[in-house]
Amino acid sequence: MNYISDELYRWFRIYNHFFINIIFLFQFGILSLFYSYSFEEKKWRNVVEISLILVSSYLLVKYLVFPESFFLLHYWDIYLTIFPIIVYGVVYLYNEYEKPQELYYANLALLIHFIIYFFCYLSWPLHSISFQHDYMEEFNKTFSIYTINLGYITYVVYSIILLYQ
Structure with a gap:
């Protein structure tokens, strides 16, 4: 990973913030789909899928409208992709507490x-x-x-x- 980020900086003068944005977006998408399929209640599946669509759409539109922001580190984007995953995990533990998991x-x-x-x-x-x-x-x-x-x-x-x- 260090080699790739060093080469990207040497060739294009971009930092590894590009990779961080991709990783957080990919991580959010994969884990949202994981929790969507893990919930038994349709209500929570819908909440996860709607938040996946809203957050992903927001970030993709932001990166398309302001492409230079894709190469910068934005704390708001990180919080926006991590906090819902924490909420999904807590809700999953709460809903599945008494059942064998x-x-x-x-x-x-x-x-x-x-x-x-x-x-x-x-x-x-x-x-x-x-x-x-x-x-x-x-x-x-x-x-x-x-x-x-x-x-x-x-x-x-x-x-x-x-x-x-």
């Missing part, structure tokens, strides 16, 4: 992963602001160490739960 641990792992990363994504603007001020240098170092370690720990827990499933 085939994908209980997989859903739990996804939920833990996305909740932790959602808070990491929420902290990105604070992290980027701290680069602009010298007096925040110590905070920036400490904050990035904790955020990176939290991401690693979450990924290990996520992988262990998926292996258990």
Whole structure:
């Protein structure tokens, strides 16, 4: 992945924000379809499908009307694609709590992963602001160490739960 982003920057002068936008849009689409087929109640299937259509349409129209925004990192787009997945996961756990669940641990792992990363994504603007001020240098170092370690720990827990499933 680093090689691809380095080559894209060398050839076209675009950063890996292009890939981040594609990954979040693809991840949102795939996981929305997963939850749409996982819900037994038609009401929740419709909610997931409607939100999939609305969010995907919004992002695609935004990227078509403003193509330069596809090469920038927008926190709103990340929040818009991750938060519904967290809601789907919580609703799935709530609706299927008393029934034997085939994908209980997989859903739990996804939920833990996305909740932790959602808070990491929420902290990105604070992290980027701290680069602009010298007096925040110590905070920036400490904050990035904790955020990176939290991401690693979450990924290990996520992988262990998926292996258990």
